[in-house]
Structure formats: structure tokens, C-alpha cells
Amino acid sequence: MADSSRETAPAKTGAGTPKAGTGTAKVQAGTPQAGAGTSVPDGRARAWARDALRWDTVVGALLVVLLLCSFSFVDNFGNALNLSFLIGNTLPIAMIALPMTMLVVSGEIDLSVGSTAGLAGAVMGKLWNQGMSIETIIPLCILLGVVCGLVNGLLVTRLGLPSLAVTIGTLAAYRGIAQIVLGSNSVTDFPQQYLNFASDRLGGTFVPQAALPWVVLLVVAAVVLHATPVGRSLFAVGASQEAARFAGIRVKRMKLSMFVATGTVSALTGVFWALHYASARYDNATGLELSVIAGVLLGGIDFDGGKGTLGGAVAGVFLLGALQNVMSLVNVSAQSQTVVTGVLLVISVLAPRVARQAGRARARRKASAAPPPGALPATG
């Protein structure tokens, strides 16, 4: 039923407007559906059906199906080593996806994440070469991430520049600074216990040690986004900045802090990257932003802001990661993998739309067959 209402909202026509793609995800997870004024007989069932059809749920389901199929049919997939590879290689994307989701929900975007990670790695290598202790370097690098995020955030909130443009600028600038800092060097001799932390697994399991901090971050982000006033405000800011401002929400501060969070986590990722691959170079994590964005988009986060769930984003990221892993194992070439990624992205926006249209057609048929009960929504 929410579906058919969409037909009339004219704002949904232009492709660039708040869109249908993720429209069904807009009622946040778990909102109790049955209403006080409800006289709709099967409200609960429909609400459940609608929830099940939400794109983020679908992506989650797809991920589960993919994993199950791979366990049974793909050689070498299910063993601990491969799973740890899978998780380890997806981890940098999954890390940045957390703050990126929140930033995108608030209506902005940060393309400079890969460069920030690269810069953090480069600075880390440079300072390490100069003999500073790693325990000092890592906090410094994370601080650097804070600064990078601040620069993005201030340019966007204070000057009112579009974040897409600003972060394309800093995408180049941060990478350039990394190049100036580290030049052609590549630093590989980080202390062994740190390298081990970044690549070892937890006991005998397939879970990389580094996944633990990520899980902590995930929980924090999920709670903040979906269960706190801050999260509520983020959705409001993303859906209508002006209305949020009139509701007393500190829009600029909100956005600024999301940029800072993104910068910080990106720097953290940069540090992890350098340790995980045991190599700090200025071009570390090049192009990471596209992977993050592809995953987040696949998870149903709307780039116009105001819509999406963290679970969807994480599922999207891991779906892409797992798919790549499986395709490599079954010897699908890199080119074909690229095509599959693209097709998946297109489907991710087309499928909900097609499903909705089908649902609407069905509803119309039903409506013409049996006229609905005359009961009107009670007044108040």
C-alpha cells in the first residue's frame, strides 16, 4: 500500500529526486506499524510484507544465499583460510562504509576517503622511517584523519560548497600531499607484532583479529544511526536540511561531525592497510572510494540523503566482497567480474522499482475485483 501511494507523489518523477529505489526502506527498521488511527484490517501483515521486501533485507538475504551456495558448491571457499582472506580483504571497505553510510544519510558524500587512507599510510611510513615510535605514530595518523575530515567538513558547511566537488578536490590534494611526503619510497619494515595483528586470525577460527575492532565500530555506528537522537537528526537533515534547521537541529555541526568521523575512520583504515599489506606507499588504497560507494549504494543507501540502513550498507559491501572472492575461485576473469559488479548495481536500483510496479498492478487488479471495505480512516 505504501507502494501505490508513491504513484501520486509527483516529486518522484525526475530521476534525480528522492527516489523510489530505496523508498521502501524509509520507514526505519522495526517501527511498530499498526497505528492508533488504523482501521486497515491487515495492516500488520502488509507492513511485514513491506519490511521483507525492503531492499536492504533483500541484499542481506542475497548475501546469505550466496554464502550458502558457495559453501556447498565452490571448492576451497569454506575453509578458514579463504574466509579469513575474504574478510581481511573486505575489511578496509567495510570500515569506511560505516561512517560513509551516516554521511550519505545526512545528504553529503566523501570521495576523499581513499586518499585520506593513503595519506595516513604515507605519513605513518615517513615518521616510522624517521625513527619515531609506532605507538606515537598511530595516534598522530588518526589525528591527521580528523584534520582531513575537518577540512572537508568546514569547506562544505562553512562555505556551503557541494561535498561532491569539495571531496573531488581533496581526493587529489590529499593524494598529492601523500606523494610529497613519501615520494617513491615504500616502507615495509613495520614491527612484526603490529603486522601480525593486522594479518593474523583469532585463535583457530577464520576471523581476522582486526575484525574485532570493526565489530565494535559497527555496533557503535548502528546504535548511533538507528537508536539515538543523533541518528534521527541525521535522517532529517538528509531528507530536508531546511526543515531540520527549522526544527532546531544543528545541521552544520551534524554534518561537520560526520565528515570528521569519516576522515578519522579513513585514516584508521589507512593505518590498517599499511600494516595488513605490510607496505606504506603514497598510492595505497587508490580507488577505495569507488568500492565503498558501490557497496553502500548496493546496500540501498540513497545518495540524496535521508534513507537507508547500516545493515543494508554492510550487507552490500560484503555481498560485493564475497562475490568477487567466489568469482575468482571459479576462475571468472577480472573483466567479467567488473561486468557483474555493474549489473548488480543496476539491478539494485531497478529491482525494487520493478517489484513495486508489479505490486501496484496486482493491487489494482485486486481493487477492481473486490471493492475494499468502505471503512475510512478514523479521524484522529
Next chain:
Amino acid sequence: MTDPEPERTPVLALEGVSKSFGAVRALRDVSLQLYAGEAHALAGENGAGKSTLIKALAGVHRPDSGTVLLDGAPVVFHGPADARDAGVAVIYQEPTLFPDLSVAENIFVGRQPRRSFGRVDHRAVKEATAALFARLGVDLDPEQPARGLSIADQQLVEIAKALSFDARVLIMDEPTAALTGSEVARLFGVVRALREGGAAVLFISHRLEEVFALCQRVTTLRDGGLIASEPVDGLTEDDLVRRMVGRDLDELYPKQDAEVGDVALSVRRLTREGVFTDVSFDVHRGEIVGLAGLVGAGRSEVARAVFGVDRWDAGEVHLDGRPLKPGAPSLAMAAGLALVPEDRRAQGLVMDMSIERNINLTGLRTTARAGLMDRGAERSRAVDWAVRLQVKYARLADLVGTLSGGNQQKVVLAKWLATGPRVLIVDEPTRGIDVGTKAEVHRLLSQLAADGLAVLMISSDLPEILGMADRVLVMHEGRLTAEIAREDATEESVMAAATGRGRSAA
């Protein structure tokens, strides 16, 4: 119920039209005939289905069943363009302008006058616009971008656009809701001329006196169903209200006398360059102060500045004796100030969020427990206020954008009243609200004032100001020109100050 005049075919008609949105049946088997040379009013409460009916006529919605008849023959409009080509011009309830285009281009989009090789004649576009504005008595620059126009100016542009069609059928959904008397008078002059020239007019307004002033026939809807379609002659306002609401009208301006207490809001020499200058006034507890003025006088701007959404350049604002920081709505809210903004779609509501979320947007801190949202508290806060303001909704989880215009306005009120403010600024609080509910809103405001709330009420509806305000402030050209006590406030005295003539003592 209806008695179609056999000798004439309606220019445009609906026959047995129904339209549902999910479980909401917005129109049920409604018929309507528009005749050339006749102005037809459409009356009904908020959510009765008026706008939906108009959209069915205009090809925006495809009816679930029933037909649209053009000159007696059934037609199917596949989109607004089809209706337009058939000579139907529509002013929708919410202005839909292109913010980046100039006012002139807004009016002529898709049908600009052309020169050789099909090129657009920019000059002719501009001149035609200027001529239209002259006819309407509107003072706008045709080349000005539409971005930043006040709601009233936007509405005027929409009117100019509709007039520019020289349409056979002119449909207007609450065109006057944001206008003051003088613009309305101008508009009616033009519409009468069109009607006499043979156009059919369909007009919606919640200001019943306008219905009586302009229209010959009136059709009333209730809950999506047709109640009556009859000549206006011989009807009284009370009759009409009874048809709409199904009962007798409560007193429209139930102003209670309240004890006037201490100064709650004090504004001193407030100035925002180029917008308003040297504005000073006080609002006391228990008092409703009306702020009147012509469209564009800068009333909304003062309210926005006081609340902190805009910065002010000079002056100060005190709330309960404590100074407010400029440009900080969150602090103003914390201090007990609430602002019901004039543009509900852009400022008042997040259209893509549910009713519940919208109402709770102002109470995120109060409904949270230990930093986490308390779903139960959120829900009961929303239900409580939605019920008190008689919002008509299917489920609280529905998008607020699916509500009718008047019900959206109620949600905005609910959202702010729920904060339990000490000073309430309402900017056009009853714009687009039906008479029955208007009385409710007035009673509520009056009650709140009686309980010690200080209310500043901005309104372009002069009777509302006169009926509700203890004191009337009048603005003209960004300055306060008069302060009139309730006893002395009359249409004449207020209009005199609003047009800048009688600079009576402040």
C-alpha cells in the same frame, strides 16, 4: 442531488469518479460539471478530497473508475500536458515553480513565444510576463529568479501562469491562502473578467466569504463523497459549513480573555539589512499579539530572525529576560521558543518522513532515555498530539507527504505545540485549514494563551487577526508602523498602517 441543466453541456465534467490511495478512499463516485461562464466553488474539510478531484481533472491522477468528460465526450488525460492542451489551466495547492528559472520563464515553460527556426523569443517572454503582472497588479521583476520568492509571491506567479493560458477552464486550488485582501481583490477582478469572457472556473478556498464573493455554484465534498452541488444564491455560510462538517459551526474566533502577565518575549531594535529595520515589540504572557501587514512586509523574516534561523545584523531579543544568541534555533528552543513556519513543505515538515517522525523531530532529546530513543515515548507523544489536533491519517507510519494540505499544517502545529513552549510564534497558522479545524486551532491558541503562553501570530487573514489578537502590530516595508489595541483594531485602521498611509502612533 444534482440537477444538470439540460440545455447546456458542461465544458469539463467528472462522472462517477473514484480514487483510492492504498486504503484511503480519497474520492468515492463523485460527479461534477463545470459550465462556461460560471465560477464553481469546491468546498470541504481538510482531506475531503478536493485536491485529489482537481488532480483527476488535470490528468495528474488517473481515476480508478469513472470518466472525465470534455465538452460532453469522454477523454483520458495521460498527463498534465494533455489537460493543458485541452485548455485546462490549473493552479495547484502547493506552488510548483522552477527555482532556478526566472519568473518569466516559469510562466512560459514549454510554450515560449518563438521566432524564426523555432528559437525562443526571450524578449517576448519577458514582455508578456510584464503585461500579465500589470494585469494582476503584481510588483515583481520578470527576470528575477523564482528562488527566494515568498509563498505569496510564488502563488502570484502561479496565478499569472494560469492566466497566461487564456484557458477555457481555470482551476484554482486555494490560490488565496497566502494572499492578503488587496491581492485577492485584484485576482477576483481578473477572474470575473475571464468568467464573463466565457471561461469556466473551479475555485477552492477555506475562506468561505471568498466563495460567496466569487462563485455561482458550490459543490461540497465530505470524506471523499459528494454531499451537494447547488447554486450559491440562497445559501448561508452556516449552511455551507453544515454540509462540509456535518454539524453546526463552532464560534470561529473563540477568543478568551486572559490575564496579561510579564513580558515573555522582548524584541529591541532588530535589524536585518535589506529585509527589516528597527523592529521593537514585546509579547506578554497570556497575550496573543497579531502581526499584520501586506505580503512581503517582512513579517516572516522577523519571526525567522527571532527564532534564530536567520541572523540579525543589529538589535537584541530577550526571552524571559534572558538574551537570545543570534542564529541559534536550538538555543532558542531550549529557552522555550517555538516557531511554526509559513512554508510547511520546505520548512515545517520533512516530507519524506513519517507523521510520527515529523512530530517527534522537535522532541528528540525529551523522548530519549539514557541517550537512546524510547519508541514507546515517541509513539505516545505523536499520537497524543495528532489526536488533539484532529489530524486525519491512516497510520502514523505513513509519509507526512501523503496527507492533505490542511492535515500537514496540523502536523506542523502538533510538532511545535508538543515542545510545550513558553513563547509561540505562529506564521500563517491556519493557512489552508478548513473552517471547522480553524476554529479548533483558534480555541487551542486561545486556551494556551489563557494558560500563560505568549503568542505572536502572523497572519494574512485579517479577520483572523482582528478576531484573535489582543493587540495588533502592523508592518510595512520592513518597519513596524503601528501598534493597535484590540478595541481600536478595525480593517480600516490595520490596512491603513499596512499600506503605509496612516502612520498612527506606535
Next chain:
Amino acid sequence: LTVAACGGTTKKSTDDAANSSGPKSSASANPSAATKKGLTVAYLPKQVNNPYFTISDTGGKKAVEALGEKYKEVGTSSGTDTAGQVSYVNTLTQQQVSAIAVSAQDPGALCTALNQARKNGVKVVTYDSDTNASCRDLFVSQASSEDLGRTEVQLMAKQIGNKGQIAILSAAQTATNQNTWIGFMKDELKKPEYKDIQLVKVAYGNDDAQTSFQQTQGLLQQYPNLKGIISPTTVGIKAAAQYLSGSRYKGKVQLTGLGTPNDMRAYVNNGTVQAFELWDPAKLGALAGYAAVALASGQITGASGQTFTAGDLGSFTVGQDSVVVLGKPTVFDKSNIGQFNF
């Protein structure tokens, strides 16, 4: 995490530990062992679909299949996707191939993954672009870096008559092999016979046609008296040649470096370029294949001094640091370019 290190972990405190990592093959070689059958040799070039690597990997395919083994090629479609290359190493480890022939995008980043592969019994040969010596069993070098660096200077010197300003147009600043070659070029230029040649600038075109174009333009504008450009990268030399051939500098400014005959044919024929050099990439790939099979069959372990036969390429001896050198590069000019097709 940091509890252990009160004074902090610094570079010096870990220096000693760092060098000993990586599983050293302790098994001894048996030069007369039979070549095992049913081996799989996986090629992991820097970038798939890169014409250069396609030639060399095709050479590898022929060699591997001639020995009756299985050949496969995987890789990323971007030449700078180190993480992607790592995950391919991981995948190959999973698939238990016998040997990997890899051209490393990054000397350090692959180490963890490659060592993991070696722990799982996979032999690792690097070709074209090496990793750190501790992460692979053998490096098959296209030509000795020294040879390449010095001969390019010699080619250039001949073309400009031992006199004038020259510049270098390299690939990315991080390209290890480029940097090594440039080091030898600078060293060669110190010789007395080149005293009249000044190296004015090293520019980086990032192996991108447009950037290399603009860097070439910049060199010519900044140094109006420039006599020659050395570009030790196939992309760079191609872009520079295209720019020169369409500008007023054609024939006046000399260009040499590393290029493939097919890329450069038009420019040699129209007089933009006199001579340049390259090894035969197909032979490089083939040698990597033979080496990989020899390693997997236990004929060699990668220790210096061991010898193996590489089909009709002849017999090769492992040198210092487990490096095998293909041989001297070929110089291409108008007289011989017609005979080559790669």
C-alpha cells in the same frame, strides 16, 4: 596493544627482526630430478589485457604447455590495484597451484600473501617486476638493470652527438624498476665522454597517455634547448613519440628508451625516433615458466649457482639474490624493426 612497549616500538628496535622473515627453502636441489607432470603454473601479471604482459604470458603459456603442464592467467584489470593482486595471490593459494609467476605491483605489499602461498607449498617466481627478495623463490629479470640503464644513455648519446641537454620521462614515481634504471643512467652519465650532456630533469607521466603528453610538452617549453628524451617505459615513449611526431620538434628532439616494435613502428618510419630498445617479452614469460616448473619439480631451489635448462632458450644459471637474467636487450631501428612483431 601498546602495553608491551613502554619506550615505544621504533624502527631500530625491529630492524634485526625484519630481515629474517619468510620461509627459506631448506630442501636441497636435485638437478637431475625428472620434470613433474600435471603441474599448474599460474601467471599473475601486473595487469591483464596489458599488451606487453599478454605477449610475455603467451610466451609463458607456450613454454609451460610444451612441458606438458597446465597454464593459467589471472590478474586485475588495473595496474595499480595492489589489494586486488593480493587477493589473487590468496585465491591461487586456495586453489593449490604448483607455482605462481607474478609481476609485482608493489615490492612489499604482496609479501605476506606470497609467503603464505609458499608456506602452503606454492613456488613463487617473479618476473618483470620484483618483490622483496625474501618473498619469492626466484626473480626472472628481463635484462640486467645495469645494462638497460647504461645502454639507453649510450643510444641517446649517439643520437645527439654526445652533447646537449636531455631529460627522462619515467612512469610513476614509485615504479621500482624505473628508478633502478634511472639510477644506472645517472651513473653512466658521470663518465667523461658524456661530460657535455646534462640531465636536466626527470619527469613522471604515470604511464598515462595524456599526462605523458603534457609532461613532454612541459619539458620542451621549460628547456627550449632540449636535445633528447629518454623514456624507459613503453607507455611514456609511445606518448612522447606521438606528441613529437605532430609537433615542430619532430626530428629535432631525439627520443629513445624502452618500447615495443609494434607501438613504435610508425614513429621510426616517419623519422621521429631513430632507435630504441627492448627485450623480447615472450622470452621473458617463457623463461619464467621454465623456472617455475624447475622449481616445482625440485630441480632447483633458487639458490645462487644452480643451473636449469629452459627449452630452446638454452641453459641459465641462478645469480646473486636468486636472480636469473634473460640477456641483453635488442636495439630496434629502421633497419631491423620490420622483422619483429610484438
Next chain:
Amino acid sequence: MTMTAEQPTPATAPEAPSTTGVLDRVLKVRELAIAVVLVVMLTATQLDNSAFLSQQGIKDLLLNATILVLVAVGQAVVVITRNVDLSVGSVLGISAFAAGDLLHGGGNPVLAVVVAVAVGAAFGVVNGLLVSLGQVPALVVTLGTLYIIRGLDSIWIGSRQITAADLPSGFTSFGHDGIGVVPYLALLTAVVLVAAAYYLRSYRSGRDMYALGSSPEAARLAGVPVRKRILAAYVTCGALAGLAGALYLARFGNVDSGTGNGYELTVVSAVVVGGVAFTGGSGSLYGAALGALLLTSINSVLPSIGVSSVWVQAIDGVLLLLAIAVDRVVALRVAGLLRKRAAQTRSAHHG
């Protein structure tokens, strides 16, 4: 009754030339700011290095800009409709190869250009249909087609490449020759630019693109054929990317499966620097072209004043930030000025 009061004597047809003049100037200022930056930058470089604006230098500057200008113009058309096409780099690559493949077999150069444009337009149709019929977010769809076209491109091309030797010499010399200092490619680009800009300004369908970018909802209600226009925008963008592909082939004489990789970010930067708003409805093609010219010129300026390539990327980024920041500050100033002007004229009218 509320309609009794006297009317506030509205001025008939407020023909206010001062406001109009200011507005006119403002609209031009946006491009002017970039033009000024460009001129200052080029002059300064010339002072530092007199070889910079030599005949060859000017020719190079123009040649460097042509391909980016073409793609940026197409992109600007799409962005004006409040959409985006991220797949332009992939489209450029695949159409360049298509043209090259044709010439490789000894085809006709004109036909090759036509084929490239057609291939580009075909992908434009795909993007346009997906975006307009599916009514789905352009960013996601075109990120998807970016991957898809790139993948198809590399599957089709494999490791093949087109080199200068495969091309007719007339075609490659078309890539660098010209009339005086003005290369043919630049002339062609200029013609396309002027035609496209004139079309957007002076035809109803062109104005529709601005309208629907400004407010899709209002456009629908105004009867603008939204889908058709969006489709047209994408086809234009694709066709121009295809044309750019053909010119790329002529200019660089070399195409493989990596051609055009990552080009989308450069194009988007050019459009943004040129003052075309991502929220749709505003900006001009000339602005986008100037933005492209500015970006490519920076990359010519830096090497020729001897800045090490190590610094280039950082400087690029900072300059991009500066350009949009300056543009924004100017726009804010002008808006403030307008506000005061408007207030003044208003009081003058009523006064």
C-alpha cells in the same frame, strides 16, 4: 470581507533596467571569474617562461583541452537535468576503439568518426532509458554502466591495441594540424560547443532541460516531456563522449582497453569548476568548457614552469578547491548585493 481595502498602487510593468542589468552581469560573472583566473594564470606563466605561449604552445593548450571540453559539455547537459553520467570514461574508451578498429582495416576516417559517435550515442540511449524509464538514481545506474561498459570493453578488446601505425596518416595529422595556431580538433570542438549552448538557450526543448533540472515535479506538472528530455540529454552526452573518443584516437594515436579509465572524475571536476550546479537547473555549457580548459591548462602550466611532477597532484587538488571556493564567495557577494538592490527598488516603488 477582506477585499475592500485599497490597492497599493502597483507600478505597471516594473521595467527596472538597473536590476535587469545587474542580473545580466551576474549571470555572466560566473563564467567571467573562471576566465579571469585562466587569463591570469596563463599570463603569469608566459612571464615566467616566454616559450609557453609560442605558436606550438598555444596549439598544445588548445589541443589538450579539446577532448575534455567535449566530454564536459555533454556531461554539463546531463548535470543540468539534475542527473549525472559517470560512464563517460568507459564510453570514450570503447568508442575510440571502435573507431580505431574500423580504421585498422583501412576504413574511411569520416565513417570512423561517425561510428564512434554512434557507439557513444547508443550507450547514451542505454543510460538514458535506464534512468528515465526506470526513474532510478542516475549516480547508481551510471556507476553500474561504468563498470559494465568497462568490462565489455576489455572483454571485447582483450589485449589488442590500436597504434599510430594502424591509422591512416591523414587521420593522425588531423589530430595535430590546424589553421594557424588553431588546431582542427579545437575548431570542431568550438563548433559543437557553440551549437549545443545555443540550443540550450534558444530552444524550448533546451529550456525544458533547465526546467526539469530545477524541479522535476514542477516540470511534470507543466507538461514537460521529462523522460524524452532526460533521454535526449544522455544521448547528447554519450554522442559527445563518442566524438571525444574519435578525437582521442586522432590525437594520441593509441587506444587499448584501458583508455578513458578514471576519466569520469576529471570530467565531473571540470563541470563543477565551470559552475554547473549538481542540484540541476543552473550553469552554462560555456562555463563547463571554461572549467575544462582551466583544468587542462593547469596541467600544462605546471610542467612548463618547472614544477616537479611530484607536486602536480596536490596543486591540482588545491586549485580545484580554490576555484570552487572563489566562485562560491563571488556568488554569495552578488546575492547579497542583489538583496540590497531589491530592497531599494522595492522601497523606491512604494516610497
